[in-house]
Amino acid sequence: MAVSAMILTLPHFLSQPYDYDSVFHNRHDICNLHENRSSTESCDKTKQLEDTNNLWVLMASAQLLFGVGSVPIQPFGISYIDDFAGPSNSPLYIAILFAVSVIGPSIGYLLGSVMLRIYVDVDRNGLGAEQELQHGDPRWVGAWWMGLLIATGCLVLTSIPYFFFPRQMHSEITESETDSTDDFKKPEVCLLDLLKMFPRMFIQLLLNTRFLLLILAQCCFSSVVAGLATFLNKFLERQYGASVAYSSLLVGAVNLPAVAVGMLIGGIIMKRMGLSLKTIPRFCVVMLTVSTLLCIPLFFMGCPTQSVSEVNHPVGLHQPLSKCYLNCSCPAGAFNPVCGSDGVEYVSPCHAGCTNFTKDPNNTHRVQLYTNCRCLSDGQNHAHPSPCVNSCPHFLLPVILVLSLASLIACLTHNPLYMMVLRSVPFEEKSFAIGIQFLLMRVLAWLPAPALFGMAIDTSCIWWKHVCGKKFSCGYYNNNLFRSRYLGLQVGYKILGILLLMILVRKERKTKEYDLEKRPEGSL
Known part of the structure; x- marks a missing residue:
């Protein structure tokens, strides 16, 4: 895992310094009325795109190594704990394992929020160097690689105790339970025999x-988690104007701790209440239904996309396009958003018709103000070097609190569902079942x-950035569609998972009551 984290930092050191559109880099960022640029101008970012396409092999290799390295913790760590802890204690111990595994990403997000306030090329420019970009600028890229270097050192240190683990730990299982499990333990088999048995098992x-x-059902709920882990930061940034660093801080300080608390409480509930195999699906259906209902207000907590010239707002209300920026020789791939004095956002100072600037x-x-902007309609004709202020920042904290509460309630079911999986298969096939479980959840x-x-x-x-004539990344979204589709997909996955659990509830009615603390001797 430490090696994989180290490999993930290599793209930063192997790639060229970060480049962005700026009036200090070239005069194409503002309107140049007397310059004629050829439409067949060569693209100077072709080499950068080629380097980026080649680096994905490193990223894929690092992810593969990370997956191999995490096996001793999950899934085999779960089976390890369940084997050597008493049946009444294993739910709590496994809950602690999952809760601590969530605290790690939480610390990672907090560390990331600090690192993302540092410019990405700090190793080339120096820590105290003046920067043109500010944290809230959409062109800003933080030092994402520094957090991975710190994680590499931490992984090396935390891996040392694994070398001192005994081959077999002291078991909390009682003598009678040990005798019963010994009766159906299978003799050790070689790897070849195991491979032959794999299809049948x-x-x-x-x-x-x-x-x-x-x-x-767990795959449905894991899909929700995958969507949150991958795009929650982007959702907060686009919908509520949070910076990358601040959104990481909120996720790491509020959302993930709520997830860890939910998992821990779920383990305590399992230990204290001793939920049976019949009770667990019913408990999970109730909790997940409440969690889903809490997500409904989020559909209405947002604002439409700000007015952006030529994207969702007409350009030059009082003058035609030919007199606005047509003769400015604006690059097709320019992206340096500015906020005009008329309250409209422009893709770049050039697209606002700005011919000058003040430092x-x-x-x-750093630019203080762009002036002589011919496309503005309010008469002041200046623009600020940043996107216009988001109109929904007051929703940010309520949204993250509602999401965290919904996550906490949903995670109450995490430990019960895992314990039900452990008790639904024969004892000697438990490790194999957990491995298949994790495989199916990944796939x-x-x-x-x-x-x-x-x-x-x-x-x-609604507007794509283009590099060298190719679609690169999205510059502007329809915020209402973004919110409804992102949240709608999450709710859809939850509803599908709840329906699967309801089918399981109906099936369990026809089976005899089974104490979860007993270890099964065969499939139930």
Whole structure:
């Protein structure tokens, strides 16, 4: 895992310094009335795009190594704890494992919020160097790689105790339970025999209706988590004007701790109340229904997209386009949003028709104001070098609190569902079942869900940035569509998971009551 984190930092050191549109880099950022630029001008970012396309191999290799390294913790760590803890204590211990595993990403988000306030090329420019860009600028890129370097050191240190773990830990299982489990333990088999048995064991697991329904339901809820983990920051930034650093701070300080608390409370509920296999699905249906209902107000907590010239607002209300910026020789791929004195946002100073600018007296590397902007309609004809202020910042904290509360309630079901999986398969197949569970969750949830959420978000894009004539990334979204599709997909996944659990509830009515603290000797 430490090696994978180190590999993830390599793209920063192997790629060229970060480049962005700026009047200090070239005069194309503002309106140049007397310059004629050829339409066949060569693209100077072609090499940068080629380097970016080649670096994905490093990223994929790092993710593969990380997946291999995490196996001793999850899923085998769950089976390890359940084997050597008493049946009444294992739910709490496993809940602690999951809660602590969430605290890690929480610390990561908090660390990221600090690192993202530092400019990405700090190793090349120096820590105290004056920067033209500010944190809220959409062109700003923070030092994302510094957090990974710190994580590498932490992973190396935390891996040391694993070398001192005994081959077999002292078990809390009572003597009678040990005798009963010894009766059905299978002799150790070699790797070749295990590979031969794999298809049969895999099919048997899939034919276990309880196991299959549980895994499919967990895949639905994992898809929600994947969507939140991948795009929650982007959602907060686009909908409520939060900076990248501040949105990371909110996720790490509010949302993820709520998730950890929910998992821990779920483990305590399992230990104190001793939920049976019949009770767990009912408990989960109730909790997840409440969590889903809490998400409904979020659909109405937002604002439409700000007025952007030529995107959702006509350009030059009082003068035609030919007299506005047509002769400014604006680059097709320019993206340096400015807020005009008329309250309209423009893609760049050039697209606002600005022919001049003034420098910030406190930082000569920063623009204070763009002037002589011919496309503005209010007569003041100046623009500020930043996007217009978002009209919905007052929704930011209520939204993150509602999301966190919904996450806390949903995570009350996390531990009960895992314990039900452990008790739904024969004791000797438990590790295999957990491995298959994690495999199916990766294949059915963590792989397709981020892509599906990304597609839903992309369909709400109303203006794309282009680099070298190719579609690169979205500059502006229809905020109402973004919000409804992003949240709607989450709610849809939750409803599907609840329906699967309701089918399981109906199935469990026909089976005898089963104490969760007993270890099964065969499929139930």
